[in-house]
Amino acid sequence: MAGAKKASKAVDRQTLLDLYRTMVRIRTFEETAHKEFLKGEMPGFLHLYSGEEAVAVGVMSVLQPDDYISSHHRGHGHLIAKGADTKRMFAELFGKADGFCRGKGGSMHIADVSLNILGANGIVGACQHIGTGAAFACKHKHKGRIAVTFMGDASTNRGTFHEALNMAAIWDLPAVYVVENNLYGVANCQRDYMKVSVADRAASYGFPGVTVDGNDVVAVREAAREAVDRARNGGGPTLLDCRTWRHWGHFIGDAATYRDPAEHQAWLDRDPLIVTAEELRSKKWALDADFDRIQAEAEAEMQAALEFGKKSPYPNLDELYTGVFTD
Ligand SMILES: Cc1ncc(C[n+]2csc(CCOP(=O)(O)OP(=O)(O)O)c2C)c(N)n1
Numbered sequence: 103m104a105g106a107k108k109a110s111k112a113v114d115r116q117t118l119l120d121l122y123r124t125m126v127r128i129r130t131f132e133e134t135a136h137k138e139f140l141k142g143e144m145p146g147f148l149h150l151y152s153g154e155e156a157v158a159v160g161v162m163s164v165l166q167p168d169d170y171i172s173s174h175h176r177g178h179g180h181l182i183a184k185g186a187d188t189k190r191m192f193a194e195l196f197g198k199a200d201g202f203c204r205g206k207g208g209s210m211h212i213a214d215v216s217l218n219i220l221g222a223n224g225i226v227g228a229c230q231h232i233g234t235g236a237a238f239a240c241k242h243k244h245k246g247r248i249a250v251t252f253m254g255d256a257s258t259n260r261g262t263f264h265e266a267l268n269m270a271a272i273w274d275l276p277a278v279y280v281v282e283n284n285l286y287g288v289a290n291c292q293r294d295y296m297k298v299s300v301a302d303r304a305a306s307y308g309f310p311g312v313t314v315d316g317n318d319v320v321a322v323r324e325a326a327r328e329a330v331d332r333a334r335n336g337g338g339p340t341l342l343d344c345r346t347w348r349h350w351g352h353f354i355g356d357a358a359t360y361r362d363p364a365e366h367q368a369w370l371d372r373d374p375l376i377v378t379a380e381e382l383r384s385k386k387w388a389l390d391a392d393f394d395r396i397q398a399e400a401e402a403e404m405q406a407a408l409e410f411g412k413k414s415p416y417p418n419l420d421e422l423y424t425g426v427f428t429d
């Protein structure tokens with residue numbers, strides 16, 4: 103990938119196995135949710151994160167537990183990588199009372215403020231203001247913490263992106279902006295909605311923009327570490343342009359016929375799980391049995407989480423107006 107930052111591969115065995123395991127857990131959550139959604143029992147929309155796992159996992163691996171994150175409509179991976187309970191995530195997907203929003207938010211609004219996860223968000227670009235607000239609070243109130251905003255590439259066209267990143271720049275906020283650059287906004291190809299690269303946009307705010315191989319979890323981790331250290335040490339924001347690919351359509355039900363099959367296959371061949379598994383194998387840090395065990399553990403976790411979500415009760419009718427805005 104031209105111009106993308108390569109990983110120096112300075113990572114130990116346990117760390118690489120942990121990164122791999124979390125990516126497998128995210129993939130397995132998504133596959134389980136996908137199958138279940140197709141049965142027709144899950145309300146709402148699902149925007150699957152499969153293929154983009156290295157971004158969430160690489161970035162989250164260098165955060166402190168009390169750092170803040172703000173996320174967007176493709177948010178399951180961010181939640182899992184930051185430690186959200188997959189049982190409560192499934193309950194939320196089914197609209198059940200044990201869900202993070204007591205079933206009223208669904209996939210696009212899961213938040214866990216106890217983990218400083220400020221929420222997925224169905225409004226494209228809203229995460230940019232929320233993340234910047236959190237970074238402002240970190241600078242003035244929660245010193246030592248930082249705020250990371252995850253967003254899609256098409257969302258960098260919104261006015262919110264300009265407003266938020268400009269403010270973060272002039273106030274030197276402890277912020278990191280992570281763009282999951284999957285080259286599409288719904289059915290539109292990036293060449294039709296942007297004339298510059300995502301990373302280049304940072305120049306107009308006066309802070310670094312870095313292009314990263316977003317399918318290489320170690321490359322993401324290293325670029326994120328630099329950005330996070332910079333933010334935490336008073337150096338201001340960084341924009342990370344993580345090049346990646348969603349394996350599925352925009353949401354479940356979109357056949358993604360607008361993408362070039364050869365390009366799609368080339369990205370599938372560079373699936374972040376394949377990239378990391380190859381790295382583990384080449385270093386002789388994992389054998390077939392290790393991969394099988396990691397996969398089996400993820401499947402057991404997600405099956406239990408799915409069952410929990412399904413069995414959880416629906417919220418009572420008398421809760422209809424609680425936790426929502428009413429006047
Ligand atoms: C303000 C707003 N405008 C439009 C939409 C409809 N919409 C949902 S996702 C999306 C595209 C987002 O693309 P990108 O930011 O690249 O994220 P990706 O889906 O590729 O992860 C659009 C236009 C919306 N949810 N909110």
Ligand SMILES: [Mg+2]
Nearest residue numbers: 254255286287
């Ligand atoms: Mg996109």
